[in-house]
Amino acid sequence: MATPTKIREAFESVYSVIAIVFILVACVELGDAVAVVDVYRLIQYDLAGAPFGSRLASLNHHAGSSLFAPGTDLSRTVVMIPVREVNVTFIREYIGQRRPLGGLVFLLPRMLSPENKDSIDEGDQNLGKEMDILVELERLLIHANIPYPVYFAFEDDDINAVLADVKKNDVTGQPATATTGGYKLVVSAPEPRKLASPTITNIQGWLPGLKADGDSNQLPTIAIVASYDTFGAAPLYQWEVIAMEVVLWCFLK
Incomplete structure (x- = not known):
């Protein structure tokens, strides 16, 4: 026959199991909180056999900001930085020293998004600084x-x-991990592969103007051109948009 002490110990064990189940359920629910954000990958190209740009595409690391002490291990952290907060000298040194990093996500001013391109105020001083x-x-x-x-x-x-x-x-000084919780940034994109150079055909035409007397070729010339070689860090309107998942993981504290 079970004694009262053994019965109490059994109930305490059951309560412990129930508590663990509730914690796991909470984690699953918060882990299922997913938002999808459109992102554009930094351009990648080779010039005379030398590689330039970003050489990787897939992401699956926790998000962090730039609020870390020097020497912090960020090899499994994707750092999110608004352009207005970018320290270019710091980024240059970090890249130049080949220090490990899970990834970088630069946040551009919303005024530059395709939805707002028609309402850009070129006289906005803040926008001017961010553009610089x-x-x-x-x-x-x-x-x-x-x-x-x-x-x-x-x-x-x-x-x-x-x-x-x-x-x-x-602010705590510790990057987010699987045990402390936080946000994880996920991009399920195949690793980039080299593309064959396309054959490009140049088209040129001439429409002479009308001149009552003399040579029409002496009239001023107006050139209307369109270029194939538009180049930038991330050609936002030419490249395919990539989906990045922002996953919220629960904090176990």
């Missing part, structure tokens, strides 16, 4: 060989809310 940083950053990225994925995304309310949460967690 973006130009310098682009010059750095396209002339470097980067051994981890680099993506661009446009700021919006959802991504800014994620970034705020990430910064709040990073």
Whole structure:
């Protein structure tokens, strides 16, 4: 016959199992919280046999911000940085020293998104400063060989809310992990492969103007041109949009 002490111990064991089940269910529910964000990968190309740009495409690491002490291991962290907060010198040194990093996601001003391109105020001083940083950053990225994925995304309310949460967690000085929780950024993209150079045909035409007297070739010339070789860090309107999943993982504290 079971004694009261053994019965109490049995109930305590059952309660412990129930508590663990509730914790796991909570984690599964929070882990199922997924948002999808459109991102654009940094260009990749070879020039005279030398590799430039980002050499990887897939992501599957926890998100972090730039609020880490020097020497912090970021090899499994994808750092999210708004362009307005970019320290180009820091990025140049990090890439130049080949320091390990899970990936980079640069957040572009929402005013530059396709939805807002018709309402851009070129006199906006803040936007002007961000554009100066973006130009310098682009010059750095396209002339470097980067051994981890680099993506661009446009700021919006959802991504800014994620970034705020990430910064709040990073204030502790510890990157998010599978045991501490946080956000994980996932891009299920195949690794890039070399594409054969396409055959390009140049088309040229001439429409002479009308002139009552004299040679029509002496009239001013108006050139209307379209270029095949548009080039940039991430040709946003020419390339296929890639989906990045932002997965919320629960905190076990």
